Amino acid sequence: MVKCSKLCAGDFDQVVKLQRPTRPPNGSGGFKNEVWDDVVDLFCSIKQNRGTEPFAHQRIETRAPFVFHCNYTEDIFETDRLVLEDGTELNIRYIDDLERRKLYLEIGADKGVMD
Numbered sequence: 001m002v003k004c005s006k007l008c009a010g011d012f013d014q015v016v017k018l019q020r021p022t023r024p025p026n027g028s029g030g031f032k033n034e035v036w037d038d039v040v041d042l043f044c045s046i047k048q049n050r051g052t053e054p055f056a057h058q059r060i061e062t063r064a065p066f067v068f069h070c071n072y073t074e075d076i077f078e079t080d081r082l083v084l085e086d087g088t089e090l091n092i093r094y095i096d097d098l099e100r101r102k103l104y105l106e107i108g109a110d111k112g113v114m115d
Contacts, residue, residue: 007069007104012043016068017083018076036081044070044107046084066090068107072097082109 019036026032049065068082082090090109098104 007045007098009071011045012070014044014046015085016042016044016046016070018042018080019083020077020080039075039080040073042068042070042073042082044068065093065108065110068105068109069098070105070107072102072105076105076107082107 018039018041020039021034022037023031023034045068047067049067076092076095078092078095080092082092084090088111090111092107092109094108096106096108098106
């Protein structure tokens with residue numbers, strides 16, 4: 001018996017911008033500070049989990065985790081970030097190919113400070 005995924009295209013009703021860091025040349029042989037360029041708009045389903053405050057490195061880190069589901073693409077990296085429609089910037093923490101079938105991705109992201 002074949003297992004069918006619980007996700008379908010109709011679930012992806014939120015638009016999220018995927019941004020990638022770049023360092024453009026400054027014209028003098030060096031590079032400018034890092035800037036974030038828009039790569040693509042992703043249609044996703046978004047779920048916000050409860051926030052946490054883990055204690056690490058002698059300080060408390062606040063995190064507000066989100067879980068995104070979207071169609072599979074190979075052009076997403078953990079160094080990228082997601083921007084919600086309201087302008088909220090989220091750091092990608094993990095990317096998982098659901099069911100290992102290259103159909104859907106699960107992306108974990110949060111509003112915490114980058115490690």
